Amino acid sequence: MLDAQPLCIFVVMEPQIPLFNDPAGQHITLKDGELVYYPQFFSLQEATSYLQVLTERIPWQQERMKMYGKEVLFPRLMAWYGDAGSNYAFSGNTYTPQAWTEELLQIKERIEPEAGVRFNSVLLNRYRNGKDSMGWHADDEPELGLNPVIASVNLGASRRFMLRHPQAGLKYELDLQHGSLLIMKGALQHHWQHQVPKTTKVSGERINLTFRVIQRVR
């Protein structure tokens, strides 16, 4: 049984007011995967400015997916940016990237030295309030290749990020705060799933950016 007797490792990050950026990363070694969490990767001012600019300038769309033969709306807004050709297929759709904006390129260049890879695309998700969410999944599409490095930038309301390793019965959770960076790497996407559940505790907006390397450019 998947969720029987999970070994619960529970981490709650202290809420902090990041006036200055602090690039210190917390290395979290999990069975079959690795996380590096930088609670204050961007300063409060930078993070707030990116949140505002992205909220206003990105042509956010509510996409549809097929679920059990029915068309349903994703419970969040999305956008896909990247190098020409870095098409990405998931949940029954293929997304063609829009050309990089200045802000997205700036963020990409800031995080690449930490991630140690050059990203060619980014998926943007906008959670309008606590009712918006993302269900359990792994970022294990063939385009992402073996052991992908995925860098996740968080702006706006803190949301709980939950991970589970169904085979080993393990769980791990952390709150992703405004201005933070989470790097997922190693075999994580092949063994762990993650989600951002709905919550009644959050009413504010949140934008998450997951920078990725799409390997098979079509």
Ligand SMILES: O=C(O)CCC(=O)C(=O)O
């Ligand atoms: O919003 C988040 O923190 C998670 C985003 C995510 O898992 C994804 O875009 O694949």
Ligand SMILES: [Fe+2]
């Ligand atoms: Fe994901």
